[in-house]
Amino acid sequence: MNQPTAQVLSYDPFDPDVMANPLPYYRVLRDEHPVYYIPKWDTYALSRFEDIWEVLGLTDGTFVASEGTLPAATVLEHHNDGPVPDPPLHPMPFHANFDSPIYENVRRCTSAQFRPRSAAKLAERIRALANERLDELLPRGRFDLTQDYGGIVAASMVCEFVGLPVDLAGDVLATVNAGSLAQPGQGVEVGNSRPGYLSYLTPIIERRRAAGADGSVPIADSLINFTLPDGTTFTDVEAATQMLGVFIGGTETVPKITATGLWHLSAHPEQLAAVRADLEANVPVAREEIIRYSAPAQWFARTVRRPYTIHGTTLQPGQRIITLLASAARDEREYPDPDTFRWNRPIERLLSFGHGQHFCLGVHVARLEITIMLQEFLKRVPDFRIDADAASRPPSSFQWGWNSIPVEV
Structure with missing residues (x-):
C-alpha cells in the first residue's frame, strides 16, 4: 500500500489505497492541501473542520446537491461547463438533490417521527428491542456486535418507521449492507442498489394508497398526500424513493x-470503568466521542452554483467539492490530540451528522439508539472480549466502518 507524505500526495476517494485506509491521506491534506484539486473529477476536497463547517452552513444557493450528495465516479467523470440546474420534477429523484424550497418541503414529510420530542418517546421501544436481542444473543457466548446486535435493533426501528413488519429486519439489514459495498475506482453505486431497496418500499406506498393514506403510517402517508409545486403528486415509485x-x-x-x-x-x-461508574450520566458523554472517533461516513459532495473563494482558490460554477467529514473529525485545530480516544473529551461542535441544510434527519433517534444499546449491553455484560483478528472493515469510499466485530461474552 502506498502511504502519502507531505511532499508527495495523490488523493482520490475512489483509489483502492484510500478506500482501504483514508486516515493518513486526511492528515496530509489537512496539513498541506486544505483545498485539494482532483483533475480527473474536476472536484476539490476540503479536509479542515472550520472550512467544512463554513461551506455546509451556507444556505444561499452557492452550493447545491443537484448531482447528489454522494455521486459515484460515473457522475463525477462528466465535467460541467457551468451551473447545474435542479433535476426535473418527474421522474422525481431523491429530494436531497433539490435546492430550497422543494428539499425542505419533502423532507418535512419524513421528519415528524425524528424531531426531538417524538424521538424521546421512542426510548422504551428501543430499550425493549435491545434487550430482546441480548436475551437471544448472550446465551450464545459469541456473536457479532455490528450485525447481530446493533444491526438488528436499528433495522427493526427502520421497519417500524416505514411500515414494514419487524420480522423483516434481518432481510432489510442484509439488503442495505449489500447496497453499501463499494468497488475500487467507482465508489458506491446507489443507483444499482435501488431496485433492491424499492422492492421493500414501493409496496408500502401501494398498500397505503389503497388504504386511503390516513396518516397512520406517517412517512408513507405524508408522501402520498404531498403536492409538488406544479400541482402534481408523487407516483408510487417516486414516493418510495423519498423514503431511501x-x-x-x-x-x-x-x-x-x-x-x-x-x-x-x-x-x-480505565475508560470503560469510568463509564460504567454511572451509565446514565456517562454513556451520553462517551457517545459523542465515539461518534467523533468512529462515525463511518467519509464525505458528502456539493456542486458549485456560484463562484466561491477559499484559501485563495476560486471554485467555479459546475465544479464540485467533497467535504471530508471524517477528516474534520481528526482535525487537531478543532480537537487536541484527535487520534486519541478519550471518553469524556469536551466536544462543542461535531460534523459527523453533517451541518446546515442537509443535517442528518435522524440525528436525535441515532443518538438515542446508540446511547441505549451501549447502556443495555454494559448493564448486562460484566466482561467481554473483542476478537480483533476476526473483525472486518471492507474498503469503501463512503461508509468505511467495521461491518463485523465479533465479541465473546
Missing part, C-alpha cells in the same frame, strides 16, 4: 458506531 434516506441511513450507520464504541471502550479498561 430513512431506509438506508437508519440501518447502516448506528450499528457500526455502537459496535466500534464498545470496542474502543474495551481497549481502554
Whole structure:
C-alpha cells in the first residue's frame, strides 16, 4: 500500500489505497492541501473542520446537491461547463438533490417521527428491542456486535418507521449492507442498489394508497398526500424513493458506531470503568466521542452554483467539492490530540451528522439508539472480549466502518 507524505500526495476517494485506509491521506491534506484539486473529477476536497463547517452552513444557493450528495465516479467523470440546474420534477429523484424550497418541503414529510420530542418517546421501544436481542444473543457466548446486535435493533426501528413488519429486519439489514459495498475506482453505486431497496418500499406506498393514506403510517402517508409545486403528486415509485434516506441511513450507520464504541471502550479498561461508574450520566458523554472517533461516513459532495473563494482558490460554477467529514473529525485545530480516544473529551461542535441544510434527519433517534444499546449491553455484560483478528472493515469510499466485530461474552 502506498502511504502519502507531505511532499508527495495523490488523493482520490475512489483509489483502492484510500478506500482501504483514508486516515493518513486526511492528515496530509489537512496539513498541506486544505483545498485539494482532483483533475480527473474536476472536484476539490476540503479536509479542515472550520472550512467544512463554513461551506455546509451556507444556505444561499452557492452550493447545491443537484448531482447528489454522494455521486459515484460515473457522475463525477462528466465535467460541467457551468451551473447545474435542479433535476426535473418527474421522474422525481431523491429530494436531497433539490435546492430550497422543494428539499425542505419533502423532507418535512419524513421528519415528524425524528424531531426531538417524538424521538424521546421512542426510548422504551428501543430499550425493549435491545434487550430482546441480548436475551437471544448472550446465551450464545459469541456473536457479532455490528450485525447481530446493533444491526438488528436499528433495522427493526427502520421497519417500524416505514411500515414494514419487524420480522423483516434481518432481510432489510442484509439488503442495505449489500447496497453499501463499494468497488475500487467507482465508489458506491446507489443507483444499482435501488431496485433492491424499492422492492421493500414501493409496496408500502401501494398498500397505503389503497388504504386511503390516513396518516397512520406517517412517512408513507405524508408522501402520498404531498403536492409538488406544479400541482402534481408523487407516483408510487417516486414516493418510495423519498423514503431511501430513512431506509438506508437508519440501518447502516448506528450499528457500526455502537459496535466500534464498545470496542474502543474495551481497549481502554480505565475508560470503560469510568463509564460504567454511572451509565446514565456517562454513556451520553462517551457517545459523542465515539461518534467523533468512529462515525463511518467519509464525505458528502456539493456542486458549485456560484463562484466561491477559499484559501485563495476560486471554485467555479459546475465544479464540485467533497467535504471530508471524517477528516474534520481528526482535525487537531478543532480537537487536541484527535487520534486519541478519550471518553469524556469536551466536544462543542461535531460534523459527523453533517451541518446546515442537509443535517442528518435522524440525528436525535441515532443518538438515542446508540446511547441505549451501549447502556443495555454494559448493564448486562460484566466482561467481554473483542476478537480483533476476526473483525472486518471492507474498503469503501463512503461508509468505511467495521461491518463485523465479533465479541465473546
